Amino acid sequence: MNMESRDLDIIRKGISNWNMYRDSTILVTGATGRLGRYIVEALVDIDLKYNLNLRVVGMARNNDKAIEVFGELLEFPNVSFIYQDVNTPIEYDGDVKYIFHTAGPAAPMDYKRSAVNTLWAHVNGTHNVLEFARTHGTKRIFYVSTVEVFGEQKADIKIAEDYMGPLQHLKSRACYPEAKRVCETMLACYKDDFGIDFCGVRLCHTLGAGIVLDDGRGFAEFIDCALKGVDIVLHSDGSAMRTYTYTPDAVNAMFMIMERGESGCMYNVAAEQNLISIRDLAELIASLSPKKTTKVRFSQEASNMPYLPFKLAIMDTSKIRKLGWSPQTDIKKMFKWTIDSFC
Template sequence: MPLMKEKTVLVTGGAGFLGSHLCERLLEQGNEVLCVDNYFTGRKQNILHLLESPHFEILRHDVTFPLYVEVDEIYNLACPASPVHYQFDPVQTTKTSVHGAINMLGLAKRIKAKILQASTSEVYGDPEMHPQREEYWGNVNPIGPRSCYDEGKRCAETLFFDYHRQHGLEIKVARIFNTYGPRMALDDGRVVSNFILQALRGEPITIYGEGQQTRSFCYVDDLVEGMIRLMNDTPGDFTGPMNLGNPGEFTIMELAETVLELTGSKSEIVFRPLPENDPMQRKPDISLAKSTIGWEPTIRLHDGLRKTIEYFKAFTASI
């Protein structure tokens, strides 16, 4: 891939699972990268290997407070993204999405920087449209246990588009569907990391509900490529929102069986009650991404899971 013109890029949540991969790719492209994280869910281990680069800088900061730096672009990824973490302190989760968006948009306005919001498929709630297209407004419970994240991200999208309309700010909004890969947190409670850890430890594989709910799993390298293409899209007046995810659809039972196959684990499968407001279907329509930025995932679930399993094996062996 040819090197792009050097830019100074701010990545909030840059020490997280997705953020660390994004920082890595931006550095590979010849950019100066400022990684901002308060380490609530991000981990220094995710970015230690980047410290060797003179073009990489870390700043410990909480985006619910204003930030004053000079950059060319901003990727706003800061927010706990798994139910275990965002339900731990739901008020702070909402503040991170809303106050964080206000602070990053204010910064972008002041320095005239282009800014991308890492939104989520959770803005669709438990969808009545399948697969989900960007024009769908969603089916979200505004007062449930997941609402701090769902509604926080929806409000952040509102702020982004209001700043765009009112101040002419150049924005990009990516709606990210389930993403997995190396550097996922062991305790994030997501289905891929849960199943892999349980299989490697020989523990029962826990499925909530009957396992017939569906998800679409996108490998992290594919997702990062989509985000960067969206940020660099021309013409610059294209805002999104744009779905980024893998349209391949699997039941949770199929995922469990695949993990058992790839790990060679003898773990049994056990069933537990389905959590409140857990969506039954998740599948992105990525027609817009294909036609606008020429993007679609290329890494098959089996291949991505193998890489993720190897990471978890190495990581758990080191602790």
């Protein structure tokens, strides 16, 4: 991926104890995915910077994707990969001190292709991670969850970590949020029964270099249209409000939580200053089109994509901000940099 130096600077900001990883082995599941690739590259970078003698073990589904994402980084002596499905028990000999568990389908296109596969990839995958941690000397697991666990937000208020709203569980679209809820409970159970420490993050929309443009996410579809110079078509009035966080800012928060987050706690992470309506976001992305030919128009036809169904999904981030986190990237920069990464 050849991460930009500015992105590494953002990830490193405010982290004071990189030494916690000295002489440690760190497993990153979903290593070639949207978040995993940043975590792997950041760990290699801090190992070189501080001579920590750490080992990064990436887990991915296939070698070709790892080569495409990481290239020469795979030849580094402190990097190794295991290639397998997260649904199967993890095959690695030796202790692993820290685990960043990012694997699992998380896009509307995944639910559309197979709600069953989406559900079990999260449940089986997290179970396999926890069983591995139980038998491989793991000190702490970091879990990546989602704003969707909160369910429907009934009032125009920011959602604190202890909020839990209704979820329409008899719809297949619930495969993702319900699986994430089960996984969070699974972590709590393993902590109580086996003493396996965990912490984690609940994210809203994150983006940056390396996103997939055809996975059914609204903003990715808008970016794809902007790159092609075609119109962005909205199938609603575009009034739904969302926050958008630059991936390096989110990864910075993840390392901060892993370093000094409270045991057994999940933290909301979102750049609240980047709150914008779907309509205004479409107009912003259209204005950044390299071809300068993209416009926004509306259609009466309903979309067949299972987008996040709630009008509001705004998280309260005061808890992570008390740890010292402050996102560095405004909404125009993050979308410009993301579009630039494809040019």
